[in-house]
Amino acid sequence: MYNSPDVDQYLEGLIFAINDEILPVLSTAKAQTTALMMQAVLQQLRQTIPVYLGYLVDEHNAMLEVVREAAAALGDAAGPEADRIRERAAGLGTAAPLPAPPVYGDVVAAHRVLGQALVDDARDLDVLQRAGDTRADAALAVLRAHWGPRYARDLATVTVGSGFLGRG
């Protein structure tokens, strides 16, 4: 998967495009307002995506404690409502905490470093291949075996419709 441009750059690009290429030609106040709302939502996504999974995990783990503590605070209160609260605490409240997801920027950076290493390997292997070292052919095959399924998966993920929009 590309890490540059990443998701944030696409969203930022949409905001610029609405501003530079769409808004100037919109002729009704309603359409202009909708475009501004779209920009606001895109900016909201930019701010949300990097922290989204982390916040969900953080909130999930916090809720485990809340469910248990709320039940404990009831003490020996009686009645079906109190019983259901204690049941939730004894059931859902005892689930294992979720592991913290890696930080988005850290993943992108680490991915980038290793990806570049494969590119550098290809350059060095070409020198060996041109010198007639057939073991370099085998090493290149290892790299290609990594990239083949990766390209197939990436294409299946990013494809929208068919062909280039804006051409005949």
Added chain:
Amino acid sequence: MEQALAEFLRRHHPDAESITVAAFEPIPGGFSRETYRFDAVVCGPAGEQRRPYILRKDPPAAAAILHTSRKLEHELLESLRANTAVPVSQSFGYELDPAVFGEPAMVIERMPGSGRTSDLFNEGPDADQVDDVIRHLCELLAELHRADVSAVDPHGGLADPRGVGVDASSWERYIETTLEYYLNGYDGIGYDPEMFVFLDAMQTLRRTPPRPLPLTIVHGDFNPANFLYANGRVTALIDWENARIGDPREDLGWMLTMDALSNTSVLAHPRDEGGFLAYYNKLTGFEVTPEELAWFSMFATINVAVPVASAVGRRVRREHNQFLHLYMVAPSSGALIGFAQMLGYPGAA
């Protein structure tokens, strides 16, 4: 802009009493030039005439996809009109001073015919014309590739139109120096390691050259969107900005790539001749093989990918804000897997 166009056209209508530009509007599509259509109403001794034109303008330098000269494109169009039967627009000249149109530009005749070439395919409204249109398209390509290079390009401007050190003095030098240009350009297009397969392809092509053929004029962007048609005939080949001296198989190879990326099937026609490649071989005698087609598909695709991906790289590095360049990343992914398949990557099928 309209006033500048009217002044420009006065060069070609010195007797006109007045020239008025009307119906000026941008044409969507065509990724490398800003293109506009307009009519000029020319009033002169012979009365009033309304004529169709196209303005082709360079984009801002940072956003430019292909750095070639409108002067050279003008000279090529006029030379093709004079020396071949390939239908191309008449060019009415160029203006390299950006003060006039904002960027260097040229004005050409707006040719008749439909540019909605996707209508020919996938049971589109003009699918009944596809065999005839593509037959004619193949004949025109063969004519272009058999044209006298010295007549069409007498000053050698098409030998290295990008000015990147390509040496077209022989087929061997052409291939060698073009691959050097590609490999030197990889750093500019490798804005993401995902571009790995392009580097692998460049290096593999250098290790496995095909047999030589005579160098010819090549269109350079011969793809399913770059012709107009009407009544079963091609009315114009368009977008000559990447034309150059090259191997004729480059045009076939680029069509192979773009046929796949465009969801069209140019190369499957004309069916009664066994498809485009078989008919082309019959017309030219070049005996291009499917293996050579695959080699040149990669070679020609990289020729376009180097400037395109460089422009995308400049967008990624925030040197400009054009949205088009971000858009192109995902549809271009089809080229990555196409290359992976041609290079035999396991799991890429």
